[in-house]
Amino acid sequence: MNKLLITLAFLFLTLPEVKAQNQDNQLLIEENLRQSEKQKKTGITMMIAGGAATAVGMMLAWNSAWDSAEFGAGGFLMLAGSASVIIGIPIIVSSANKARKAATLSLSANSARMIRPNGFSPQVYPALNLTIPLHSDNR
Incomplete structure (x- = not known):
């Protein structure tokens, strides 16, 4: 039993340290994702509402006389809707x-424990870490 425990301890000490993702900036990443989702919803809502207002304004202006109040209201809706789409x-x-x-x-430095003749020594090597948060709605 002791030999098994010693063997397992030796194996765990010699395995390299593996880091899947750098968690230092996790809060910043989550905040950027939250802001991105809010801005995306706001932009799409403004564009849809602006497009609808432009279409209603065009119909009002098209179906009325030049000197009527409906033509002015249609022109105003067209301008406001176009501005909303552009914004x-x-x-x-x-x-x-x-x-x-x-x-x-x-760009960071990762480390791995290497077996050397004089014992264990950490080996540092440069690593390129790419973190892509997926499914931000599920967090």
């Missing part, structure tokens, strides 16, 4: 930038 585009672009920040690419 929604940078919000969606900003959302994509936040999502891109969340997928961080970092």
Whole structure:
């Protein structure tokens, strides 16, 4: 039994340290994902509402006389809806930038324990870590 425990302890000491992802910036990544989702929903809502307002304004202006109040209201709705669509585009672009920040690419140093003739020694090597958070809605 003692030989088994010693063998298992030896194996666990010689296995390299494996790190799947760097967890140092996890809070920052989650905050960027949350902001990205909110901006994406806001941008899409503004674009849909603006498109609908533009369409209603066009129908009002098209089906009324030049000097009526409906034509003025239609023109105002068209301008307001177009402005909403135009404002929604940078919000969606900003959302994509936040999502891109969340997928961080970092350069770090990882270590592995190597068996040397004089004992165990840590071996440090450069590593490229890519963290891509998937399914942010499930967190």
